Amino acid sequence: MEAFLVSTGIVALAEIGDKTQLLALFLAARWRRPWPIILGILAATIVNHALAGAVGAWLTSFIGPQALRWILGVSFIGMAVWMMIPDKLDDTDTGSGRFGVFGTTLIAFFLAEMGDKTQIATVALVAQFQAYTAVVAGTTLGMMIANVPAVILGDKMAHKLPVKLVHGIAAFIFACLGVVALMGGLGF
Template sequence: MDALVPAFMVALLAEFGDRTQWLVMLLGDRFRTPAAVIAGIALAAVLNMAIGGAVGMEIAAYIPHRPVQLMTGVGLILAASGAPFRVKPPPTVATWKLGAFFSSAGAFFILALGDKTQFVTGAIAAGSGSPWLAAAGAAAGVTVANVPAVLLGERWSQIVPLRAIRIAAGVLLALAGIVLVLKALEIA
């Protein structure tokens, strides 16, 4: 449980207002089959976070706990640093002909590959020693954060103050990162 809940919370916070969520709004509007889009996103999230967890497990084998804790804190601060900036629009999905499930899984996997959520998942996996719980928690957080965007499509951005949520999430991620950095440096 040391990895599951933190990974879930970080992924949930990091996804709000992110490019992937913007993509999900477009996918929801394009296909109008929420179950297939959500299933595709969930599969892509599981695969991406499994990669992050596996990399974290590999890192943990070579790097001691304190530097991993420092890396996790820096990762959280970096994840938070993008919060005040405008999000670049994702690629268009209007011409994709693979169907709702495969288009959603493919587009989401590609866009989320190597992003901040995957990086932080790897760091949490390395620090906790539970890579698969970190991956599962992060995949669940990503999926939960994106379900409303699928269901509401572009209305999601009109209903929810995504910029304010991004900034609040950024502040929370930065604070958590600062605490971890201070602990790793034995200042706190």
Template sequence: MDAFLSSTLAVAIAEIGDKTQLLTLFLVARFAQQRGAIVLGILLATLVNHGVSAWLGGWLADLIPESWIAWIVGLSFIAVGLWVLVPDKDDEEESASLKYGAFVATSILFFIAEIGDKTQIATVILAARYEEMLLAVVAGTTLGMLLANVPVAYFGGALMKRVPLDWVRRAACALFVALGLLSLIHF
């Protein structure tokens, strides 16, 4: 349960103000009547992306000497915590995939947007930390992604105006640093 809850909380907080929320706003503006298809696209893209990321994290944990894992995981969490303080840029461009509808466009664009993103890196780190519970990590990170993006799909701009992004980034930083410190202490 710890793997699931840690994964959910870490990704949900880290995702607030992330480029995928901006992408969600863009997709809702483009496909206003297809919010359900957008949510399903987010779900599919996240399951695939984070599933591969968790597998990679588990694989790396098998290769790395056990005495190093605590340091790598702990310091990686702290590094991701500091990284979330840096705001994302809206660098997504319109894609040819938009012509295939809301579900396909969302699936493709979300998958691409998550490559190398903070939440993908966090998934790799969480999987290395909870090597025996990869499904719980993927379920948690996917739920975290949905918790952060589904409200944007349905409530869009009004929600984004009420969330103080600087505060959220600081809270996400504190969460990741705390997870890093806990990882260092518990290993």
């Protein structure tokens, strides 16, 4: 349960102001059709985070506990620093074309998540907790907690969130996880 709750909380906080949340706002403003956008985000997140979780599980199978402790500790501290760098939406074409709203959202979100903070966090959290299903479910729920309101409320919500404060809280949590990992408090 801890892996699920930590994963949900970290990703929900990390996603505030992230490029995929900006993408959600953009798609919602462009098409004003929330359900295909929400379903596209969900499908893309499940596939992306399932693959990221598989990488995290794979890493733990061949990296020794001591090396894994240092990799995770440094990775979480790196994520804390990365959280403080604001994201911008890349200049990518998100025209609906032949894929429709759902297909465009699915493709755009899957590609935007590649190498993103939440994908890297999913890898690290699966490696840390060694709880693939709980972490992937938690990170997916965290993505939906952050992005569904963005799709439904659109631009009205984006300007009212204290993004720097939310990023600061997420950075603090990542830094704490990093320090605990380096001190050997995560079971390694």
